[in-house]
Amino acid sequence: MSSTSQTMLNQGLFDDQGIPSQMGFYSSSPNWTYTPFGYHQSLRTLNNSSLIGADHITSNLTETILSSATQKHRDMTSHLGDSEPRLVHRSSTNFWPWGEMSECLSSRRSVGDDRLGVTAMKMKKVKARRKVREPRFCFKTMSDVDVLDDGYKWRKYGQKVVKNTQHPRSYYRCTQDNCRVKKRVERLAEDPRMVITTYEGRHVHSPSHDLDDSQDPSHINNFFW
DNA sequence: CGCCTTTGACCTGCGC
DNA sequence: GCGCAGGTCAAAGGCG
Numbered sequence: 001m002s003s004t005s006q007t008m009l010n011q012g013l014f015d016d017q018g019i020p021s022q023m024g025f026y027s028s029s030p031n032w033t034y035t036p037f038g039y040h041q042s043l044r045t046l047n048n049s050s051l052i053g054a055d056h057i058t059s060n061l062t063e064t065i066l067s068s069a070t071q072k073h074r075d076m077t078s079h080l081g082d083s084e085p086r087l088v089h090r091s092s093t094n095f096w097p098w099g100e101m102s103e104c105l106s107s108r109r110s111v112g113d114d115r116l117g118v119t120a121m122k123m124k125k126v127k128a129r130r131k132v133r134e135p136r137f138c139f140k141t142m143s144d145v146d147v148l149d150d151g152y153k154w155r156k157y158g159q160k161v162v163k164n165t166q167h168p169r170s171y172y173r174c175t176q177d178n179c180r181v182k183k184r185v186e187r188l189a190e191d192p193r194m195v196i197t198t199y200e201g202r203h204v205h206s207p208s209h210d211l212d213d214s215q216d217p218s219h220i221n222n223f224f225w
Numbered sequence: 226c227g228c229c230t231t232t233g234a235c236c237t238g239c240g241c
Numbered sequence: 242g243c244g245c246a247g248g249t250c251a252a253a254g255g256c257g
Binding site for chain 2: 155156157158159175
């Protein structure tokens with residue numbers, strides 16, 4: 001494993017077998033989406049989705065991650081007779097490292113602030129005060145509806161108008177007890193047809209809705225990241 | 226009645 | 242230290 005990969009392992013991006021743990025991509029299987037939370041029946045309202053960011057991922061690492069993820073998906077779906085996995089990022093603009101993502105979404109934080117570019121003094125301060133940052137994952141979707149059906153139950157706990165955007169950002173929390181996963185939903189300022197969904201944290205449970213499609217998820221749940 | 230959304234207030238981090 | 246902006250809280254009200 002390269003030193004870069006080792007670093008990513010240390011950051012929790014890969015599991016001990018080198019499989020990416022925070023990546024998600026869009027499967028060509030009908031009604032199934034692979035996310036950092038697992039491979040689940042989801043995003044039924046989605047008609048065009050793109051993975052655009054995840055914590056700690058930089059542009060020059062995405063190909064490595066995606067090829068690894070693709071291989072894993074191949075391994076997983078070979079028995080399903082599915083066609084080739086369709087990677088989510090269909091163009092470079094649809095796939096951004098988290099830092100650029102934050103910038104794009106009008107965050108005032110500079111790129112890399114939460115990673116390497118802070119002074120020791122600041123680090124101490126951050127360590128003392130800042131809450132543990134959960135892994136984050138986001139993608140954009142062309143959709144008329146703001147809230148995509150991702151299989152989990154969410155409760156809205158806030159809405160905020162973000163500077164320089166006409167559309168408010170909504171904040172949701174997973175309703176499951178002991179599950180601290182949150183998501184933010186907003187529309188892209190440059191293209192209001194695009195919905196940006198950002199997940200933070202990992203679910204400690206399976207999707208809550210009843211799985212009413214013909215596909216039985218049980219054999220796939222074994223492959224949760 | 227329970228669960229949900231709405232919304233203004235409050236908290237926190239950051240730049241100047 | 243101050244002001245701004247993002248994120249969260251919690252009371253109030255709506256809905257099934």
